Amino acid sequence: MLKLEGVTKRYKGASVNAVDNLDLEVRPGEIFGFLGPNGAGKTTTIRMVVGLLAADRGRIVVNGHDLASDPIAAKRSIGFVPDNPNLYPKLTGLEYLNLIGDVYGVDGPTRKRRLDHYLGMFELTSAVGDLVQSFSRGMKQKLALTGALLHEPPLFILDEPMVGLDPRSAHLFKSIMREHVHQGNTVFFSTHVLEVAEQLCDRVGIINKGQLIACGTMDELRRASGRAGSNLEKLFLELTDAGGDHEE
Amino acid sequence: MRVATMRNRLWTLYLTLLKDHYGLSAAKYYYFKKRQRTWEPLVIVAGLAPAVVMGMVFVWNFTEKLFMAGLTFGQPHLALLNGALMVSLAGLFFGFFSVITAFFFSSDLDMLVPLPLYSWEVLGAKLAVVLTGQYGINLLILTPLWARYGLLAGAGAGYILSAIVVFFALPLLPLSIASVLAVLLMRAVNLSRHKDKLTLVGGLLLVVVMVGFQVWLQSSLGSGDPEVVMEQLLSRADGLIRAVGRVFPPSVWAAQAMAYSHTGVGWLNLLYLVAASGAALFVLYYLGEKVFLQGLLAGMEGTKGSGRARKVSLSAQSRSPLLAVASMESKLFVRDPGFALNGLIGYVLLPAMALLPMFGQSLENNPFELLALDQLPPFVLSGGLALYFMFMTAMSMIPATTFSREGKYLWQIRSLPLSIEQIIAAKVVGSQVVNIIGCLVGAVPVAILMGWSIWEVLLGSFLGTLLASALAGFLALFDLRKPMLDWVNPVKAVKSNLNAVVGLLIGVILGFALGMLMFATIGLELLWLIPIELLAAALALGLAVRFMVRKWAPGLWKRI
Numbered sequence: 001m002l003k004l005e006g007v008t009k010r011y012k013g014a015s016v017n018a019v020d021n022l023d024l025e026v027r028p029g030e031i032f033g034f035l036g037p038n039g040a041g042k043t044t045t046i047r048m049v050v051g052l053l054a055a056d057r058g059r060i061v062v063n064g065h066d067l068a069s070d071p072i073a074a075k076r077s078i079g080f081v082p083d084n085p086n087l088y089p090k091l092t093g094l095e096y097l098n099l100i101g102d103v104y105g106v107d108g109p110t111r112k113r114r115l116d117h118y119l120g121m122f123e124l125t126s127a128v129g130d131l132v133q134s135f136s137r138g139m140k141q142k143l144a145l146t147g148a149l150l151h152e153p154p155l156f157i158l159d160e161p162m163v164g165l166d167p168r169s170a171h172l173f174k175s176i177m178r179e180h181v182h183q184g185n186t187v188f189f190s191t192h193v194l195e196v197a198e199q200l201c202d203r204v205g206i207i208n209k210g211q212l213i214a215c216g217t218m219d220e221l222r223r224a225s226g227r228a229g230s231n232l233e234k235l236f237l238e239l240t241d242a243g244g245d246h247e248e
Numbered sequence: 249m250r251v252a253t254m255r256n257r258l259w260t261l262y263l264t265l266l267k268d269h270y271g272l273s274a275a276k277y278y279y280f281k282k283r284q285r286t287w288e289p290l291v292i293v294a295g296l297a298p299a300v301v302m303g304m305v306f307v308w309n310f311t312e313k314l315f316m317a318g319l320t321f322g323q324p325h326l327a328l329l330n331g332a333l334m335v336s337l338a339g340l341f342f343g344f345f346s347v348i349t350a351f352f353f354s355s356d357l358d359m360l361v362p363l364p365l366y367s368w369e370v371l372g373a374k375l376a377v378v379l380t381g382q383y384g385i386n387l388l389i390l391t392p393l394w395a396r397y398g399l400l401a402g403a404g405a406g407y408i409l410s411a412i413v414v415f416f417a418l419p420l421l422p423l424s425i426a427s428v429l430a431v432l433l434m435r436a437v438n439l440s441r442h443k444d445k446l447t448l449v450g451g452l453l454l455v456v457v458m459v460g461f462q463v464w465l466q467s468s469l470g471s472g473d474p475e476v477v478m479e480q481l482l483s484r485a486d487g488l489i490r491a492v493g494r495v496f497p498p499s500v501w502a503a504q505a506m507a508y509s510h511t512g513v514g515w516l517n518l519l520y521l522v523a524a525s526g527a528a529l530f531v532l533y534y535l536g537e538k539v540f541l542q543g544l545l546a547g548m549e550g551t552k553g554s555g556r557a558r559k560v561s562l563s564a565q566s567r568s569p570l571l572a573v574a575s576m577e578s579k580l581f582v583r584d585p586g587f588a589l590n591g592l593i594g595y596v597l598l599p600a601m602a603l604l605p606m607f608g609q610s611l612e613n614n615p616f617e618l619l620a621l622d623q624l625p626p627f628v629l630s631g632g633l634a635l636y637f638m639f640m641t642a643m644s645m646i647p648a649t650t651f652s653r654e655g656k657y658l659w660q661i662r663s664l665p666l667s668i669e670q671i672i673a674a675k676v677v678g679s680q681v682v683n684i685i686g687c688l689v690g691a692v693p694v695a696i697l698m699g700w701s702i703w704e705v706l707l708g709s710f711l712g713t714l715l716a717s718a719l720a721g722f723l724a725l726f727d728l729r730k731p732m733l734d735w736v737n738p739v740k741a742v743k744s745n746l747n748a749v750v751g752l753l754i755g756v757i758l759g760f761a762l763g764m765l766m767f768a769t770i771g772l773e774l775l776w777l778i779p780i781e782l783l784a785a786a787l788a789l790g791l792a793v794r795f796m797v798r799k800w801a802p803g804l805w806k807r808i
Contacts, residue, residue, distance in 0.1 A: 012546075050362040054545045075364040086358050089736060090274040091267060102260035103363050131277050133734065 001155050001186040002026040002049065007058030009044055009210075018044045020210035022058070026188050026203075028154075031181050033201035034190040035232075037240050041210040042190040043083070046159045049188075050080045063154050076104065079153030083160040085144035089133035093124065093143050096132060097150060104151035111150065118146040121172065137164045145176065156180050158189035162196055174200055198232040208240045261365065261373040268356070269377050304392045307331075311396040324401060325507030331393040332418060332499035335386050339422035343378065344454060345589070347423065348430040350374040353586050355736040357544060368536035375427055375532070382419040390415060394506070406509035410518055414502045417525045421498050424528035429454065431535050435543035448582075451589045452596045459600040498524055569666055570674045577678025580653070581646055586738030587653060594643040595686035598636075602694050627778040629700060630708035631766045634782050635759045637687045637712025638719050642755020644686065645748040646679035647720035651731035651808075652748075653741050658733055658808070668805035672728070672797055676720045683720070684713055707779060714786035719758065721793035723751045728804045 004024040010017045019041040026032045036042045047053040049060055051071055060067040063077035087096055101111045119125045122142040127135065135143065141164065148156065156177070162170050177187045177200060191197055197204050198218065205215040214221055214235075221235050267273040278284045311327045318326035351374055360370050394411050397403070433450050501521040508514030567575070582588050641647060654661060661671060688709065695705045727747045735741045742748055762785060769777050 052358065052361050052545070054542070072364045072366060075362060078362065080362045082358065086355060086736070088264070088268045088356060088359075089734075090271050091264065092273055092277060095264065095267065095273055099260055099264040100363075102255050103257045103365060105257070129281070131274055133274075 001028045001063055002188060003059075003061040004045070004049070005059045005061075007045070007048060007055050007060060009041075009048060009053060009056055017210045019048070019055075019207075022207070022210070022212055024205060024212060024215065026155075026186060028186055029181060029184055030202040031177055031187040031200055032189070033197035033204040034188065034207065035192075035194065035197055035204055035236060036190075036207040040207045040240075042207055043159055044210075045207070046157060046188075046190060050078060050157060051075055076151075077154045079148035079151065079156045081141070081144045081148045081158045081161060083163060085140050087132045087140055087144060090131060092131055093128035093135070096143065097128070097147055100147040100150050106151050114150055114152070115146065118149060121176075122146065122169075138166060138169050141165060142169065142172075145173070149176070149180070152183070152185070154185050156185060156187045158187070160191060161189055162191060162193050170196075194232045194236055204232070206236060206239055214239050257365070258369050258373060261369065262376045265356075265373050265377045266380060269350075270381075300388060304388060307389060308392040308396045311393045312400065315397060315400045325397075325503050327393060327397050328506050329499060329503035331390055332414075332502040335389055335418060336422045336499050336502075338385075339382055339419045340426055343382065343419075343423045343426035344430060345451075346378045346381070347375065347427045348434070348451070348589075349586070349737070349739045350378055351427070351430055351540070352434045352544065353737060353739055361541075361544070366537070367541040368533045371427075371431075371532070371536040371540050375423065379419060379423055382423060383415075386415065386419060397506075401507075403506075404510065406514070407506060410506045410509035410514060413518055414505055414521065417521050418498070418502050420525035421521075421528050424525070424532045427532050428528075428535060431532075431540050431543060435539045435546075448585050448588050448592075451585065452592065455593055455596050456600045456604075459597065460604050569664070570670060570677065573661070573664075573666070573671060573674035574678035574681065577650065577675045578682045581679070581682060584738050587742055590739060590742045591644045591646055592682075592686060594640055595690050598640075599690035599694055603697060625770065625775055626704070627707075627775045628766070628770065629704045630711065631778045631782060633691060633705065633708025634711035634715055635762055635766075636691065637684070637709065638715040638762075639755050639759045640687050640690075641680070641683045641716035641720050642723065642752050644679075644683055645742045645745070645751065646682055647676060647723040648727055648748045648751030649732075649742050649745050650675045650679060650724045651727045652733060652735075652745050653738070654731070655733050655735050655738075655741060658731075662808075668728070668801045669797055671805075672721065672724050672801060675724055676717060679720055679724075680713070680717050683716060684709075687712065687716075711779060711782045711786065714790070715762075715782060718786050718789035718793055719755065721797065722789065723747075723754065725793065725797055725801060725804075726751065726754075728801060728808075731808065733808075 002025070004022050007019055007022045007024075008017055009019040022041075022045060024045075034042050034045070044053060048055045049062070049067070051067065051074075055068075060074075062074040065074040065077065067074040091099075097115060098111075100106075106114070115128075116125075119128055122145070124139065124142055124146070127139065128143075132140065132143065141161070145158075145161075148158075158173075158177075161173050165173060174196065177189070181187055203215065203217050204221070206213050214224065216224065218232065221232075222230055225235055225238065227235065227238075275289070279286050279289060311331075314327035314330060315324050318324040351371065354374075398407055398411075401407075433454070436450075498521055501517040501524070505514050505518035505521060508517070580587075581591065651658070664671075666674075691705065691709070694700075695702075730747070732741060732745045732747065735744075762782065765781055765785075766778055769775070769781060
């Protein structure tokens with residue numbers, strides 16, 4: 001569903017790569033957790049996958065579409081929720097959702113059905129007619145999530161989705177990720193919350209200093225580290241070895 | 249909940265950006281849904297309507313005069329040409345800043361880029377939003393002009409049809425040129441680590457180029473008294489049409505398309521205009537696909553530190569809180585092109601207008617010729633310079649938006665262990681460092697080229713610094729009264745801020761009042777009194793501001 005081959009990114013003026021020759025494959029129908037310390041390269045990777053940054057080298061393929069040669073088809077397969085959704089403050093929530101619906105070509109009846117479902121689930125139905133600027137951070141996050149799911153994307157990408165969410169909303173987010181995968185889609189998300197990754201993910205990848213240092217199921221990671229019974233936190237700390245901050 | 253049926257995505261994008269840009273959704277939400285602040289649109293309409301009506305009446309009457317004058321020389325369509333040229337040049341000049349803000353400095357790009365939209369669709373929708381605003385302004389200018397011309401010339405249906413096509417085609421070319429310049433500029437500067445600095449320098453240089461263009465246009469039309477110019481041009485066989493046509497042919501095509509709408513010449517000119525506009529749009533479309541996204545992505549990437557091992561002096565000297573905040577104030581302003589391009593433009597514009605004509609013509613043709621010292625009695629120049637410093641402080645919008653520009657970052661300064669009096673003092677110092685340097689950068693070359701006395705310049709700068717700083721304190725306090733903190737795009741914090749407009753008005757009124765005082769003093773032949781008057785005004789204003797800050801600022805600061 002998502003394939004990165006030798007993807008490299010160095011920011012202008014930096015002396016080291018933010019993402020260094022990254023190879024990664026996210027399979028259809030799985031929840032993939034992308035972990036790493038601050039500045040490891042998680043957000044840079046995600047921004048390259050969704051087209052917000054151009055890779056210096058390498059190839060990104062989304063649902064069979066090469067992002068460089070066929071960006072529109074690749075983007076059509078993605079639903080993206082950034083860590084801090086920057087939505088038009090002077091639009092109402094519904095106006096924003098209608099923009100997304102039109103851009104992705106979601107027809108009226110389907111749009112209504114899905115909006116009823118997600119807005120009801122997020123308890124946003126009564127607020128969706130209000131201006132986005134009046135929304136709390138969590139409400140904006142839920143609105144962005146609704147927009148990202150409106151076209152039922154084969155690949156759902158979330159950057160730090162749990163930041164700033166109350167426990168109930170965080171629970172909802174997790175439910176939605178599971179529901180999305182059960183429908184045959186794929187979820188790729190970055191997080192610092194290792195418990196969430198441990199509970200939710202089919203596989204995890206750990207990136208440090210721009211390089212993928214571990215990738216697999218929890219059992220595979222434990223076997224690779226030779227620590228049976230170890231939890232993700234211990235594995236993470238051991239693998240990343242309290243490395244210094246790096247360019248993100 | 250009303251869910252829209254599916255629409256064309258480009259159309260939806262355009263409508264969404266339009267609603268966001270002009271606050272249409274917010275207006276509908278507050279005025280109709282919440283029924284709050286319903287007095288606002290009434291006040292705005294009541295405030296603007298007289299000015300708009302007066303402006304339209306002026307255009308109507310001016311058109312008649314131009315028509316009659318042109319008729320004498322067999323060129324009655326001079327009025328049409330005048331209108332077309334005016335809106336085209338204004339579109340080119342102001343369009344550049346509008347498009348560069350919309351294309352590259354808007355906050356929605358993080359959201360738009362991941363959507364499955366072609367670059368040209370994003371570019372096109374954003375250009376269409378700017379274009380819509382341009383159509384609105386053109387409508388107010390061109391409707392009375394074209395209507396009056398049509399009535400005087402006894403124009404028929406062909407004229408109306410041609411006018412409709414010209415109306416829609418006319419702003420396309422200038423805005424496309426402005427867009428192409430903006431896209432190329434951003435592609436070039438985004439390649440650099442010094443993106444913000446280059447954007448600022450590039451933008452300001454472009455202002456100089458545009459002023460130069462207008463000066464060249466003016467000089468190509470001749471010099472001296474406008475009436476003489478017009479007479480000269482009209483008396484020639486080819487007249488103004490050809491003279492202007494050399495500079496900006498589309499305005500000639502537009503004028504001739506309408507003037508000769510009853511003949512093939514008119515329709516041929518209309519074809520030229522439409523074809524040129526189409527070609528410009530095609531170039532923009534091509535650049536949109538090839539260059540826009542790359543420039544945008546490079547800009548969004550930001551820059552990182554060099555990563556090279558650099559020795560950082562940890563034993564840097566500590567500064568007083570006042571200097572620290574002052575330094576932050578000036579740095580944050582000049583480092584953000586959104587603030588700086590809008591705030592510092594005056595420091596380039598006025599000196600450019602004064603200096604550029606000197607390179608092409610003699611001083612006699614310079615609109616600033618009166619400022620040459622040999623024509624001015626002593627102390628008048630220093631007085632004028634002092635007023636220039638004061639006016640520019642208001643025009644730069646730095647003190648008038650000092651709290652507004654903090655926006656969502658206001659918490660940082662609020663959490664500092666400083667009183668509001670200290671904060672205002674520090675911010676005034678920070679803003680005035682920028683303003684005074686800006687004034688000197690503009691004034692010194694003019695002073696050298698015009699041969700001003702160094703003592704006059706020094707005295708004027710001293711008085712100007714005092715006056716401008718006192719005014720800056722007042723404007724900062726005024727901004728504290730109701731800062732505009734709710735913004736995402738930094739340009740809005742300065743350009744769409746009512747405090748900045750009021751600040752400018754205050755600067756104009758104060759400048760006018762002091763100017764009248766100077767004028768009266770000159771009339772009484774008490775020239776030595778001018779610096780004393782200005783010094784007294786600066787001290788009085790400074791003391792009044794100090795009193796007001798002590799009395800009101802703490803309460804206002806708590807209320808935010």
